[in-house]
Amino acid sequence: xxxxxxxxxxxxxxxxxxxxxxxxxxxxxxxxxxxxxxxxxxxxxxxxxxxxxxxxxxxxxxxxxxxxxxxxxxxxxxxxxxxxxxxxxxxxxxxxxxxxxxxxxxxxxxxxxxxxxxxxxxxxxxxxxxxxxxxxxxxxxxxxxxxxxxxxxxxxxxxxxxxxxxxxxxxxxxxxxxxxxxxxxxxxxxxxxxxxxxxxxxxxxxxxxxxxxxxx
Numbered sequence: 001x002x003x004x005x006x007x008x009x010x011x012x013x014x015x016x017x018x019x020x021x022x023x024x025x026x027x028x029x030x031x032x033x034x035x036x037x038x039x040x041x042x043x044x045x046x047x048x049x050x051x052x053x054x055x056x057x058x059x060x061x062x063x064x065x066x067x068x069x070x071x072x073x074x075x076x077x078x079x080x081x082x083x084x085x086x087x088x089x090x091x092x093x094x095x096x097x098x099x100x101x102x103x104x105x106x107x108x109x110x111x112x113x114x115x116x117x118x119x120x121x122x123x124x125x126x127x128x129x130x131x132x133x134x135x136x137x138x139x140x141x142x143x144x145x146x147x148x149x150x151x152x153x154x155x156x157x158x159x160x161x162x163x164x165x166x167x168x169x170x171x172x173x174x175x176x177x178x179x180x181x182x183x184x185x186x187x188x189x190x191x192x193x194x195x196x197x198x199x200x201x202x203x204x205x206x207x208x209x210x211x212x213x214x215x216x
Contacts, residue, residue: 031072031180038073045073046078049069049073049074049082049086050082050085050086052066053066053086053087053089054086054090055090056090057087057090057091057093057094057140057141058090058093058097058141059141060139060141060142061141062139062140063090066086067083067172067173067176068173068175068176069176070082070083070086071173071174071177071179072177072179072180076170076173076177076178079176079177080166080169080170080173083169083173084162084165084166084169087161087165087169088158088161088165090140090144091140091143091157091158091161094141094144094148095144095145095154095157095158096148096154097148098144098145098146098147098149099148099149099154103149106146106148106149110142110146110149113138113142116138117132117142117146117147118146118149120132121146121147121150121152122151125152126160129147129152129156129157129160129164130160130163130164132147133165134164134168
């Protein structure tokens with residue numbers, strides 16, 4: 001077996017082991033305990049968070065809980081920045097891995113969802129990337145890998161990804177921060193009500209965009 005083939009087998013397994021261990025460790029933590037756990041890393045806490053998020057994006061771990069965690073850990077502003085940085089890094093790595101190392105393997109195993117991603121991007125270009133980032137029609141990881149099979153330039157892909165992920169990332173980080181504040185008794189009722197409005201918008205907007213983009 002060739003070294004490259006061995007690497008393609010070992011890498012996903014290693015990522016899943018790391019991510020499952022990390023998520024298992026986090027699953028029993030309250031927001032305050034999670035903050036304390038990360039505080040033990042000191043100035044390296046953002047680096048650890050970004051690294052875990054990056055690996056999650058490669059291992060098909062949902063990104064939304066990690067974005068919420070960014071708000072819990074670092075507040076709405078810094079949490080948005082770190083989550084967006086991590087999402088951009090994970091998106092870039094998934095795209096580049098497919099384009100330059102694992103394209104054949106991804107194409108063979110992607111199935112119909114991957115085919116739809118590739119076809120949509122080839123037909124619509126950056127507009128379809130924008131739609132995918134605004135509306136979670138497909139898993140985050142699958143989108144990253146799938147778009148690496150297209151003719152999109154990396155610059156166009158990355159710029160569209162960052163710009164279109166910013167609103168949702170900011171909203172989820174803000175919700176995470178407000179949730180942590182509520183648990184800790186720090187939030188005012190008015191702020192919590194505003195958080196519910198944001199959550200309702202997050203639930204409604206994808207449906208609206210999906211109807212506009214994919215009419216029946």
